[in-house]
Amino acid sequence: xxxxxxxxxxxxxxxxxxxxxxxxxxxxxxxxxxxxxxxxxxxxxxxxxxxxxxxxxxxxxxxxxxxxxxxxxxxxxxxxxxxxxxxxxxxxxxxxxxxxxxxxxxxxxxxxxxxxxxxxxxxxxxxxxxxxxxxxxxxxxxxxxxxxxxxxxxxxxxxxxxxxxxxxxxxxxxxxxxxxxxxxxxxxxxxxxxxxxxxxxxxxxxxxxxxxxxxxxxxxxxxxxxxxxxxxxxxxxxxxxxxxxxxxxxxxxxxxxxxxxxxxxxxxxxxxxxxxxxxxxxxxxxxxxxxxxxxxxxxxxxxxxxxxxxxxxxxxxxxxxxxxxxxxxxxxxxxxxxxxxxxxxxxxxxxxxxxxxxxxxxxxxxxxxxxxxxxxxxxxx
Amino acid sequence: xxxxxxxxxxxxxxxxxxxxxxxxxxxxxxxxxxxxxxxxxxxxxxxxxxxxxxxxxxxxxxxxxxxxxxxxxxxxxxxxxxxxxxxxxxxxxxxxxxxxxxxxxxxxxxxxxxxxxxxxxxxxxxxxxxxxxxxxxxxxxxxxxxxxxxxxxxxxxxxxxxxxxxxxxxxxxxxxxxxxxxxxxxxxxxxxxxxxxxxxxxxxxxxxxxxxxxxxxxxxxxxxxxxxxxxxxxxxxxxxxxxxxxxxxxxxxxxxxxxxxxxxxxxxxxxxxxxxxxxxxxxxxxxxxxxxxxxxxxxxxxxxxxxxxxxxxxxx
Numbered sequence: 283x284x285x286x287x288x289x290x291x292x293x294x295x296x297x298x299x300x301x302x303x304x305x306x307x308x309x310x311x312x313x314x315x316x317x318x319x320x321x322x323x324x325x326x327x328x329x330x331x332x333x334x335x336x337x338x339x340x341x342x343x344x345x346x347x348x349x350x351x352x353x354x355x356x357x358x359x360x361x362x363x364x365x366x367x368x369x370x371x372x373x374x375x376x377x378x379x380x381x382x383x384x385x386x387x388x389x390x391x392x393x394x395x396x397x398x399x400x401x402x403x404x405x406x407x408x409x410x411x412x413x414x415x416x417x418x419x420x421x422x423x424x425x426x427x428x429x430x431x432x433x434x435x436x437x438x439x440x441x442x443x444x445x446x447x448x449x450x451x452x453x454x455x456x457x458x459x460x461x462x463x464x465x466x467x468x469x470x471x472x473x474x475x476x477x478x479x480x481x482x483x484x485x486x487x488x489x490x491x492x493x494x495x496x497x498x499x500x501x502x503x504x505x506x507x508x509x510x511x512x513x514x515x516x517x518x519x520x521x522x523x524x525x526x527x528x529x530x531x532x533x534x535x536x537x538x539x540x541x542x543x544x545x546x547x548x549x550x551x552x553x554x555x556x557x558x559x560x561x562x563x564x565x566x567x568x569x570x571x572x573x574x575x576x577x578x579x580x581x582x583x584x585x586x587x588x589x590x591x592x593x594x595x596x597x598x599x600x601x602x603x604x605x606x607x608x609x610x611x612x613x614x615x616x617x618x619x620x621x622x623x624x625x626x627x628x629x630x631x632x633x634x635x636x637x638x639x640x641x642x643x644x645x646x647x648x649x650x651x652x653x654x655x656x657x658x659x660x661x662x663x
Numbered sequence: 664x665x666x667x668x669x670x671x672x673x674x675x676x677x678x679x680x681x682x683x684x685x686x687x688x689x690x691x692x693x694x695x696x697x698x699x700x701x702x703x704x705x706x707x708x709x710x711x712x713x714x715x716x717x718x719x720x721x722x723x724x725x726x727x728x729x730x731x732x733x734x735x736x737x738x739x740x741x742x743x744x745x746x747x748x749x750x751x752x753x754x755x756x757x758x759x760x761x762x763x764x765x766x767x768x769x770x771x772x773x774x775x776x777x778x779x780x781x782x783x784x785x786x787x788x789x790x791x792x793x794x795x796x797x798x799x800x801x802x803x804x805x806x807x808x809x810x811x812x813x814x815x816x817x818x819x820x821x822x823x824x825x826x827x828x829x830x831x832x833x834x835x836x837x838x839x840x841x842x843x844x845x846x847x848x849x850x851x852x853x854x855x856x857x858x859x860x861x862x863x864x865x866x867x868x869x870x871x872x873x874x875x876x877x878x879x880x881x882x883x884x885x886x887x888x889x890x891x892x893x894x895x896x897x898x899x900x901x902x903x904x905x906x907x908x909x910x911x912x913x914x915x916x917x918x919x920x921x922x923x924x925x926x927x928x929x930x931x932x933x934x935x936x937x938x939x940x941x942x943x944x945x946x947x948x949x950x951x952x953x954x955x956x957x958x959x960x961x962x963x964x965x966x967x968x969x970x971x972x973x974x975x976x977x978x979x
Contacts, residue, residue, distance in 0.1 A: 288768030
């Protein structure tokens, strides 16, 4: 390990003089966390809705009010003619159009089947799905309510509850675990930590080596008796420590700003973070052996980052991915770390729960380290 | 290979894919001397230095530095040599002292030894006056001195310098060479590449390399006196005349003129002895009463030009 301390101290001198790197490492991640954490809100509410109420009596108004009460919809227009109703949808001012026929209330009173036409703009599949589910759920509830009232009046019920009131024969008692308020930030932010750590670490380590290659200082170091291990550990250790500091800051920001509690063992979380940090250092080292210039290094790093962001399950659920894409996600280290973070932070998972992910991440780490160290020589060719 | 030599190469060959960067180079450098390696850009100078420093593997052949095999004992070699590359390759964002101290630590000097050597090299090269300046803010000449300080920190027995004076001013160039001479007197062996003929003249031994082939090797005096440069029965003249380019064109048509080159405002000619000086002038500068000539010894440039021309004719 000749020269380890020399390289380590030198690297810290560089970092001390390089304000941009320090800012990039400690401030930018927090900003990213805030921006992305708030921006990427996947709960969809206040979908703009236009209501053409041809009936206009109490029952029909109650239907429209019930839709708004779900907070999923927001009435933006109440046109009186079919043409404006259609316009609202084609122009995109409204994503949902509700058309209540003139005989709606009458049919209900006569105990005939009443129909409401709901038009949904399907261009954004997520919005459309949410709207469809909300409308179906609401209509079913309203319908059951009416049916129950009728059943009560006839003293004839399909089933009765504990209080002896008429009830639906089967009721699912669903309970939301871990994130009862369905805050999307609670799900999203832990994954974001993995991505931020990945991004900063990959760029820092990779560039710190390629910069020396480009400047010719690496060649100068090769001519000294500094050991290969000393050179690598000396160069990478400072960035590993910085990344760890960054992790602590981001975790703090997560609980302070987004109020995401860590349900599991913080010690386990930090220990497994080191496994991920070492893996990404290895990736950075590997890229640095491929790139000759800093520009190339940045391009390679983006090449690694893109699948890590989009295929790791951080953005889109992996279960929804086509088989081939899903197969790729298995060789992305971030996939496992996103799982580990979500497991510990949200579900309070312990080592046993996480074992498959830990084992897979450790395997990624071993392969990447082996390849990158084998490729890094104290030689120019 | 010579047993006493500090650097000794034996048919050293290096290929980069289909390109042959170095072709069977054999040379010896005796202790405490300066070896100067000349040649055009891309001729293989840096490749040779990198191989000798143990950062590039030879494809064929072998080399010994300080008696150590550069294939198998490269790390041992690195402990005992210093290397200054073509480009400034220190850390611009570190101060002069931080750079020097970094190399002292890399070579594993003890703290006491570190301080002693730091002061010694800073004093020797004169960069001591700038210890707290960031290396990036130094001028070209001072950067080279700093680089030299760093490469001397561990008291190397051999110093490899790849174009140490490229792009620095004449005064700094002269000072640097004075430093190199002082070091050889202390017993350090130097291996220097350069483009400058005047620097080559100051070397104990020189080599000229072209397209990876070492085509000239010897001490400057021996080379200049060699019959290949000035063949028996020929003489070298320096001609001064009114219109040297015209005279050059005419000289090239005279059969007795073996070689003709413009040298600033004069002409250097290699001519058969039978042709009298006055006859020569009449042939190449007719009607120019002020034209004159004097016999001269060949310069190192003449040596390199003549020998590489002969080599390329042989190859053709």
